[in-house]
Amino acid sequence: AILDILEFPDPRLRTRAQPVAEVTDATRALLADMFETMYAAPGIGLAATQVNIQQRLLVIDVSENRSEPLVFINPEVTVLDPELGEYDEGCLSVPGFYETVQRPQRISVTALDADGETFTRELQGLLAICLQHEIDHLDGKLFVDYLTPLKRQRIRRKLEKEHRRQA
Ligand SMILES: O=C(O)C[C@@H](Cc1ccccc1)C(=O)SCC(=O)c1ccccc1
Numbered sequence: 001a002i003l004d005i006l007e008f009p010d011p012r013l014r015t016r017a018q019p020v021a022e023v024t025d026a027t028r029a030l031l032a033d034m035f036e037t038m039y040a041a042p043g044i045g046l047a048a049t050q051v052n053i054q055q056r057l058l059v060i061d062v063s064e065n066r067s068e069p070l071v072f073i074n075p076e077v078t079v080l081d082p083e084l085g086e087y088d089e090g091c092l093s094v095p096g097f098y099e100t101v102q103r104p105q106r107i108s109v110t111a112l113d114a115d116g117e118t119f120t121r122e123l124q125g126l127l128a129i130c131l132q133h134e135i136d137h138l139d140g141k142l143f144v145d146y147l148t149p150l151k152r153q154r155i156r157r158k159l160e161k162e163h164r165r166q167a
């Protein structure tokens with residue numbers, strides 16, 4: 001099913017998600033809905049917080065032909081190279097805005113997969129950037145938090161106006 005994506009400044013986007021205690025069939029059903037929702041948006045990532053599920057799980061597919069789905073449950077990141085890279089990030093919860101954000105370029109991640117198996121993987125480039133963006137969502141953080149207060153306020157005002165118009 002395609003799930004509703006919460007939009008900034010919805011306060012529910014600011015909650016800190018809880019660790020997944022056990023990966024069950026219900027977890028896998030949620031992951032399937034999140035992939036369907038992400039591909040339909042379209043997006044290259046989606047965190048459970050964005051669909052108002054406060055669990056530490058996320059999906060990513062940065063491949064050109066949308067054929068490399070990745071699942072990260074209870075992800076833990078360590079920075080391998082502190083050098084920062086810039087990328088014009090977008091966010092399905094902040095539709096229509098792309099802003100430059102700096103993040104570490106090379107990281108290692110340890111997480112559970114959809115079978116509940118632990119894995120560790122080194123990531124770089126867009127995949128590393130996207131994973132950090134998704135983990136921020138699980139911590140109640142949005143990419144607009146890295147912008148100046150003035151830019152963030154302008155984006156909030158434009159989206160609030162859009163939401164009023166749709167009401
Ligand atoms: O809100 C999200 O988490 C999804 C977001 C992920 C992301 C994009 C860029 C940098 C970091 C994280 C998006 O997917 S926004 C849409 C987007 O970037 C895109 C959509 C279709 C094709 C390619 C990119």
Ligand SMILES: [Zn+2]
Pocket residue numbers: 090091092093133137
């Ligand atoms: Zn986002």
